[in-house]
Amino acid sequence: MRRPSLRIAQAALTLVAAAALVWSLQLLAPGDPARRVLVANGVSSPTPAQVAALHTELGLDEPTPARLARWLVSAARGDLGTSWRTGAPVTAELAERLPATLRLAAVALGLALLLAIPLALTAVAGRNRLPDLGGRGLMFLGASAPSFVVGTLLLEVVVLRLGIGRVLADGSWGGAVLPAIPLALAAAAVWARVLRGAMLDVGTRRHVHVARARGAGRLRVLLVHVLPGASPPLLAAIGMTIGSLLAGAAVVETVFTWPGIGPYLIDAIVARDVPVVQGTVLLGVLAYVVASMVADLAAAAIEPGRR
Incomplete structure (x- = not known):
């Protein structure tokens, strides 16, 4: 892998390019942004004067490069604009919902690892x-089953029929287990497949053959000599699937009425609340870029030959 400084610089450039792409979403949205803002705030029939005044207030009359540069600078400072629907700062609304989403993602990550590692070990053994x-x-079933389908089935069978859990989630750690299962199954399937392939590759290396020749048992060989060497590809897979984990969380949160970012994003898409959509997508991109970078750096620390 490249030196850490180059990897960090690459991550920064990727984030800036992705942020510019996210901002361009508003250029693709149909209709006049100023008119949409006025309608969202209860003005059913905006007058041309009202639309023109809001154009000036929002800076929509400025050249596109200037508007993009201003938004990038504001986003770098943590200012993601104001929701067209609620009139509240997008950053504040995201910060209010982010802890619940992080709890759900953390539980899903833990469950996925608890499933993926034993599954890969069993397959290799x-x-x-x-x-x-x-x-x-x-692994195939877990990777191919859509998270919203698994979530709907769990909600129907476990919550409604068996009476385990809550229909309206409260965002607590205990309440995160059931919504995390659909996310964990999908991630575990991918991670187990990657880990299985990596362990089979490491199993052909010289130090593993030496361990076997010295009489090490199969379980000890797998846990002590094979699994550590197979961890860098697993870390890379975890970093690469963080984005899909967050995307799946948006749907699963909606299914389980989890008070996270997912329902907030879905409502914003329905209402065409562009600043909220931009801010939420940018947050997801940031999580993906940072997770991928950390995973690469951790893999390089474990296996210096990857640098």
Whole structure:
């Protein structure tokens, strides 16, 4: 892998380019932004004077490069604008909902690791036999099942029929387990497949053969000599799937009425609240870029040859 300073610089450039792309979303939205803001604030039939005044207030008459530069500077300072729907700062509204989403993501991450590592170990230990074939089948099912379908089934069976859990989630750690399951299944399937392939590759290396020749048992070989060497690809996979985990969280949060960023984003899309959509997507991009960078740096620290 490249030196850490170059990796950090690449992450910064990626974030700036993604932020510019996110800002361009408003250029694709149909209709006049000023008119949409007025309608969202209860003005059913805005007059041309009202639209013109708001154009000036929002800086919509400025050249596009100037507007983009101003938004990028504001976003770098943590100012994501004002919601057209509520009139509140987008940053404040995101900060209010972010802890619940982070709790859900943390529980999903923990569950995914608890599922992925044993599944990969079992598949490698029984390579080309029933445990491996069954494990690969589970990986395929987990990766192909949409999170919203799994979430809806869990809500129907576990909550409504068995009476376990709540229909209206409260955002607590305990309440995060059930909504986290659909996210964990999808992530665990990908991570287990990556870890299985990496462990099979590490298993052919010289130090593993030496360990076997010295009489080390199969479990010790897998846990002590193979698994640590296979962890860098797993870390990279975790970093790469953070974005899809957050995207899936938006849908799962809506299904389980989880008080996080997901329902907030869905409502903003329905209402065409562009600043909220921009801010939420930018937050997701930031999480993806930072997670990928941290995963790469951690993998390089574990395996210096990747630098």
